[in-house]
Amino acid sequence: MTRTDTVPPLAGSVNHQARRSIRLPSESGAVVALALLLALLGWLNSSFLEPANLLSVLGQAALPGLLAIGMVFVLAAREIDLSAGAVFHLAAALAALLMVAGMDPWPAALVGVAAGAGLGLVNGLLAIVLRLPALVVTLGTWWMIQGLSLVAVKGQTIVPPGADRSFFATLSGKAFVVVPAAGVIFVVLALVLHVVLHRTRFGYRVQAVGSNPQAAAHAGIPTSKVRVLTLVLMGAMAGLAGVIHLGVHGAVVTGEGSTFALVAIAAAIIGGTSLAGGHGSVIGAAIGMLVLQVILSAMSMLGVDAAWSTFGTGALVVLALAVDRLIRLWRNRRAGHIGDNPLG
Amino acid sequence: MLYASNRLGDALAIADQLTVIRNGRDVLSKARQELTTSEEAMIGQLRQSLFPLPLRTLPTLAGTLRPQITINGLGGGILSGVNLTAHAGQILGLAGSGASDLLALLFGLRRPRQGKVRYPDGDGLPRTQTEAARRSICMISGERGNGLMPDKSIAFNMANVVVGARDWGSRWYSPEAALGRAARQIEALRIRSTPEMPAGSLSAGGQQKVIIAKWLEIGPQVVLLDEPARGIDIGSKQEIYALIRQMAARGCIVLLHSSELSELTGLCDRILAFHQGRLAGEIAGDDMDVGRLLTLITSGKPADENRRSNRESAA
Numbered sequence: 001m002t003r004t005d006t007v008p009p010l011a012g013s014v015n016h017q018a019r020r021s022i023r024l025p026s027e028s029g030a031v032v033a034l035a036l037l038l039a040l041l042g043w044l045n046s047s048f049l050e051p052a053n054l055l056s057v058l059g060q061a062a063l064p065g066l067l068a069i070g071m072v073f074v075l076a077a078r079e080i081d082l083s084a085g086a087v088f089h090l091a092a093a094l095a096a097l098l099m100v101a102g103m104d105p106w107p108a109a110l111v112g113v114a115a116g117a118g119l120g121l122v123n124g125l126l127a128i129v130l131r132l133p134a135l136v137v138t139l140g141t142w143w144m145i146q147g148l149s150l151v152a153v154k155g156q157t158i159v160p161p162g163a164d165r166s167f168f169a170t171l172s173g174k175a176f177v178v179v180p181a182a183g184v185i186f187v188v189l190a191l192v193l194h195v196v197l198h199r200t201r202f203g204y205r206v207q208a209v210g211s212n213p214q215a216a217a218h219a220g221i222p223t224s225k226v227r228v229l230t231l232v233l234m235g236a237m238a239g240l241a242g243v244i245h246l247g248v249h250g251a252v253v254t255g256e257g258s259t260f261a262l263v264a265i266a267a268a269i270i271g272g273t274s275l276a277g278g279h280g281s282v283i284g285a286a287i288g289m290l291v292l293q294v295i296l297s298a299m300s301m302l303g304v305d306a307a308w309s310t311f312g313t314g315a316l317v318v319l320a321l322a323v324d325r326l327i328r329l330w331r332n333r334r335a336g337h338i339g340d341n342p343l344g
Numbered sequence: 345m346l347y348a349s350n351r352l353g354d355a356l357a358i359a360d361q362l363t364v365i366r367n368g369r370d371v372l373s374k375a376r377q378e379l380t381t382s383e384e385a386m387i388g389q390l391r392q393s394l395f396p397l398p399l400r401t402l403p404t405l406a407g408t409l410r411p412q413i414t415i416n417g418l419g420g421g422i423l424s425g426v427n428l429t430a431h432a433g434q435i436l437g438l439a440g441s442g443a444s445d446l447l448a449l450l451f452g453l454r455r456p457r458q459g460k461v462r463y464p465d466g467d468g469l470p471r472t473q474t475e476a477a478r479r480s481i482c483m484i485s486g487e488r489g490n491g492l493m494p495d496k497s498i499a500f501n502m503a504n505v506v507v508g509a510r511d512w513g514s515r516w517y518s519p520e521a522a523l524g525r526a527a528r529q530i531e532a533l534r535i536r537s538t539p540e541m542p543a544g545s546l547s548a549g550g551q552q553k554v555i556i557a558k559w560l561e562i563g564p565q566v567v568l569l570d571e572p573a574r575g576i577d578i579g580s581k582q583e584i585y586a587l588i589r590q591m592a593a594r595g596c597i598v599l600l601h602s603s604e605l606s607e608l609t610g611l612c613d614r615i616l617a618f619h620q621g622r623l624a625g626e627i628a629g630d631d632m633d634v635g636r637l638l639t640l641i642t643s644g645k646p647a648d649e650n651r652r653s654n655r656e657s658a659a
Contacts (some may be wrong), residue, residue, distance in 0.1 A: 037558065109452040201507055207500075208508050211493035218490045220477020220509030278495055 027274030059180030070237030078277025116239015124228030171247025211275030428534030494544025549580020
């Protein structure tokens, strides 16, 4: 301390060595899980790995999968949509009823998708106007929408006429003879939404709102609009999945899709999307959905009681949550909460 | 008892033993009375040099037609009947109760009850923060929870306004462009990190610089500062003060609210003092000292007037 002639150069900020840690992409957990599962199942029963079987798994994963990739946006914006499964069912029932009433299947399907988006808009506007989290709003609308389906369908199976028409032929058909149409739509939309989340202004805003809603509002990001739009997107995806379901199966049965909202949330979490918001992975959610579907298919292949397969799915979700939480805690500890230190 | 502070004056005044920490290492640790004059002078000198010298404003800003905000009879929150004019190229200080309400009104965080405001773009008060951001009105708060997305990268944070708030320009978000933007600001603002690092890994000063940088990216016209240097280490404070001076010199209208009065007297061209939501007075030039300001904001009257009224009541 001999230099008093000049002001010593003070540090602008405490000199952190830039911490370079290997950051695995958030999808890696789901990819590893899927690879391990397939290896295990292939070893148990090699017929499981036949392309025809794998593609049928893809086809089955596609419908809840469409909800899962929509749910990624909702979760990334720090919201959650419990009504998605009910929207799925109502959109399918509405399109089927319109077809029964004599409407051409394609416009009827379009109405179904639009109805899904409309229900998402209702969810979004309620959440904004009442200043409630979407969790609470959609818990209510979930029952309402389910009730509407019951009123419309009256507990019966609706079978629209003309199973040979182009709508049903297209959606129940297979591209290149083997790939189910629903699977193709699922994969294409997953890629599109991946780009939307990471490379567009809308996707940027979704992540910003989810990361810190207050800061996003303070920076001039129109947070209400972003919240509404994510729920509209979710509704539209659920409606689309419902309509495709109708096209594939040619009928709507009461109760179908009732678990889809939770399945979609589970798939998103397995795929590395965090419930805390701010970050999401569309590709991860798609892979997460495949993991869930592979487990379900494998259980039926191995002759496991259906009741136990539900238990198994639940256990997997709890496991994924635990891993996500542990990784987060571990990272926070390593970061040492430097940001919270007012004197740092 | 341990007392940690960035305010050197406080520490010198109350401590029995003093430890100065710099760059994470203690550089001096002594009992208060053992401090030599030169050491004390050094710490004092640090205080002196906190505030950079005023920069020369651009000559075009000296005329009478320079941009300004005029406020007539504004009321809202605890404020009522506020009249003032803020000029481009100047730092206008705001002190006392009601000052941060004024900033909230000017940024569209609060609705006014009455009054007229005219911004340089000819419009009135923004109705939302989004409108404010799109009109190049920016708000930098010491409440960093309001400004930072700690789990997101520095590059992501710096795109907040350019990409997130604006409605024009490309509909795409380019991570590459964001990295380039962040690299430029990191160098300009001397932030010690890289664009990919999470913003939460920075020191408080670094975090505040990230928040400033994201607004600098849009070339703000009006800069509203609400305790911008709260809880920040001295080195960063100094740099942030220099940035505030630069913004004013480049022609921004700068309004600065602080509860640290020496910050206001050190930085501002004029200071407006508020008392219970009303404008109590203005100090500028040679009148600018902490004592006068303190009297104004606590009593609502200038010091000499207080003395007179005391005499009158005694008589």
